Amino acid sequence: MTITETRRTTLPLVLLAGLLLIAFVMRAPFISVAPAIADIQAALDIDSATAGLFTTLPVICFGLATPLVLVLTRRSGINNSMHIALAVVLAGIVLRSAGGLGAALAGTVVIGLGITIANVVVPVIIGRDFAGRTTEVTGFYTAAMNLGAMTATTLGAPLAGWLTWRWALLTWALVVLLAALAWKRATPVTQESAPPEPTGVPSSKTPMNRRLVAGMVFCFAGQSFSYYGVTAWLPTLLADQQSLSATQAGGSASLFQMLALVSAFGLPWAIRRGLSSRAALLLVCTCWISLPLGLAFAPALWVLWSCLGGFAQGGGFTVIFSVVVARALNSDDARRMSATVQGVGYILGALGPIIVGAVHAATGSWVPPMLLVAGMIVVMAVGGSLGIGARPTGTAASR
Secondary structure: OOOOHHHHHHHHHHHHHHHHHHHHHHHHHHHHHHHHHHHHHHHHHHHHHHHHHHHHHHHHHHHOOOHHHHHHHHHHHHHHHHHHHHHHHHHHHHOOOOOOOHHHHHHHHHHHHHHHHHHHHHHHHHHHOOOHHHHHHHHHHHHHHHHHHHHHHHHHHHHHHHHHHHHHHHHHHHHHHHHHHHHHHHHHHHOOOOOOOOOOOOOOOOOOOOOOOOOHHHHHHHHHHHHHHHHHHHHHHHHHHOOHHHHHHHHHHHHHHOOOHHHHHHHHHHOOOOHHHHHHHHHHHHHHHHHHHHHOHHHHHHHHHHHHHHHHHHHHHHHHHHHHHHOOHHHHHHHHHHHHHHHHHHHHHHHHHHHHHHHHHHHOOOOHHHHHHHHHHHHHHHHHHHOOOOOOOOOOOOO
């Protein structure tokens, strides 16, 4: 077997394993806070608004720090940027559990900064090293990310009760270390730079398809607002409406994360067999909107709504970023498109938990905030449909 043949065999296995471990820790370190929030509030003597910062600050970082990530990736390269991302997340996890409120909030910001780097870098790696399989690998990436979130949601409260909240949150440092080792093993078989660009398509000067980017920005904003708004408050909503304990509500809410695995694998399979990206998006939005409307008007069927919404939230992420990767002309274009869509989308997504919580507090009901989430899903459907329908630029394929 030649070196080239060996590399073709090794690359997907080693690199995919590294990406899946990284994806596993790209949401769990801060989602794990929600099931243990009561213990954290008691230990740090803080109110609910301050406690909410532990889940909103990382998402704010996803939006505001994205321009800095573009500078980092240009100077350090894609592979080194991922090493930096994992080191920063690890440092943030340790800092968060090391002291009082100041250290906890500072560590949370550091975690957000590290994950922001990974958010931008992963789609570039998928487009660069998995050409021809971007939709499937994006689905694997989404599945692993939701598996991490599901694990954090399910085990958060039991671990906090057994180990105390500080040690429970610190356990994620071990998983990050494992992901860092996997990425170090994968790095030698990745391509640090993209293959030569087609003649006449200079990566640094190629304008992005503005209609595509604008549409996907609105689409991802609706997806992020809905996902983080529901993730932050679903355990509380279930406890209020169904009289579940904190542990039961956390475990029940994990259905919302678990069903994302179905769409993460199922939608790439369907798209590969002829389902258009627009049809996939509209299917996702139809399932998505059933969750807030169902919880508002038929809460007794919350298991069904959680399953449909979970399917949708995983599918939405998969469809959005498979389109971004597929329409990019080259690695630089993918990096800039990914940063733009995520930079704006995550800023609005960070407002989801805050606004949903504020509307609930003001009205004393879960119906108005759920209707607000439904409205953002409509924005997602319209923006995504318009963006996907944009005329391809240059030589990028339309999918």
